[in-house]
Amino acid sequence: MKLNSTNAAELQQSVIRTHKTSQPPAMFLDGKFHNQDTSVVQDMSKLGSILWRYMTEKRIAAIPEHPVPVEVIPIEALQQSVNTLIYRLGHSSILMNFSGETWLIDPVFSKRASPVQWAGPARFHQPPISLKDLPSIQGVVISHNHYDHLDYDTIRQIHARVAHFVVPMGVKHTLIKWGVDPDKVQELNWWQTTHLGKLAITATPAQHFSGRGLTDTDQSLWASWVFKSESANIFYSGDSGYFDGFKQIGEQFGPFDITLMETGAYDKDWPDIHMHPQQTLQAHIDLKGKRLLPVHNSTFDLAMHPWYEPLEQLVQLASASNEVVLTPLMGAPIRLNELQQAHVLENQDHQQRWWRQLDPNFVDVIHKAPNNKDATQSAEVLQPVT
Numbered sequence: 001m002k003l004n005s006t007n008a009a010e011l012q013q014s015v016i017r018t019h020k021t022s023q024p025p026a027m028f029l030d031g032k033f034h035n036q037d038t039s040v041v042q043d044m045s046k047l048g049s050i051l052w053r054y055m056t057e058k059r060i061a062a063i064p065e066h067p068v069p070v071e072v073i074p075i076e077a078l079q080q081s082v083n084t085l086i087y088r089l090g091h092s093s094i095l096m097n098f099s100g101e102t103w104l105i106d107p108v109f110s111k112r113a114s115p116v117q118w119a120g121p122a123r124f125h126q127p128p129i130s131l132k133d134l135p136s137i138q139g140v141v142i143s144h145n146h147y148d149h150l151d152y153d154t155i156r157q158i159h160a161r162v163a164h165f166v167v168p169m170g171v172k173h174t175l176i177k178w179g180v181d182p183d184k185v186q187e188l189n190w191w192q193t194t195h196l197g198k199l200a201i202t203a204t205p206a207q208h209f210s211g212r213g214l215t216d217t218d219q220s221l222w223a224s225w226v227f228k229s230e231s232a233n234i235f236y237s238g239d240s241g242y243f244d245g246f247k248q249i250g251e252q253f254g255p256f257d258i259t260l261m262e263t264g265a266y267d268k269d270w271p272d273i274h275m276h277p278q279q280t281l282q283a284h285i286d287l288k289g290k291r292l293l294p295v296h297n298s299t300f301d302l303a304m305h306p307w308y309e310p311l312e313q314l315v316q317l318a319s320a321s322n323e324v325v326l327t328p329l330m331g332a333p334i335r336l337n338e339l340q341q342a343h344v345l346e347n348q349d350h351q352q353r354w355w356r357q358l359d360p361n362f363v364d365v366i367h368k369a370p371n372n373k374d375a376t377q378s379a380e381v382l383q384p385v386t
């Protein structure tokens, strides 16, 4: 392919550099990637007891009683923006817009987060923008290859409109198999940075695992990501358990204007690979985050906790420790530069605790959540639902 001057300049810009750090890249040994704490591995020994719990345990508020509200994203808002905009699209799917330049993180627009579309967890709400309405996309960043983060149908439908894909090591070949132009894809190891468009993007560690089938466990890497533009510093956790890495990342790249942090799909049977709300809050503090946007909840039913428990517990815990948690409606904009210019951490749109209206027994349910000390504590300080 002959490069025109713009392409050549862009390629020159997009050289991947390894960040100067005392921390090592992810280790690839015996055909698998490993966590920083190599004792954290996907533990299949609990599979039997987990299946038994799924069959026998009584679920509370597994899915919303009423539809999760969504604010439709007008396409003009993206095309005309002179701001840094961040939108939750659902679960961990995020749209970021840097003065008109659109980026997607872990975009999942399908009905189900599953290998097949006739079974598996179905979404609680429509995405706030349809795939066909998305403008041209500067880049798509993927945290790891699990179905709730890397979605075949979504990638198939958008890849022609996407200039760049930035993925952890080992994910590129999946995208190529799905028809993505290999020249568009950059694979990064932890602590590597690439410069694309208005952003410097760095892959940073996460504590998790990967795999889309029974035979590819940990054959591709998982990562969290740092996005730095001229006026914003943003962290996205990907999927991760709580670990020392958040402190390392905070020291290297913090403070962050906003952290997009996973909280949801946690469970006592897999404590090392997802975070409970109090761990999410601690990770945000370790990262030196100013505002926290919780993700990985409220779209798919992937664990046994009440669907709204992550959001409710997090806002209760954060208010007790004076940390700022933003809970906008799906599709409602966070205008980061406006907040910075006004010297405020959040506005009213971010304070809507919208999930409280979706279950008539909300306070009761939180209070009665079994074996959940934090939920019970939360209920004690819970204000009446308004």
Ligand SMILES: [Zn+2]
Pocket: 144, 146, 208, 209, 239
């Ligand atoms: Zn995952």
Ligand SMILES: [Zn+2]
Pocket: 146, 148, 149, 239, 296
């Ligand atoms: Zn996930």
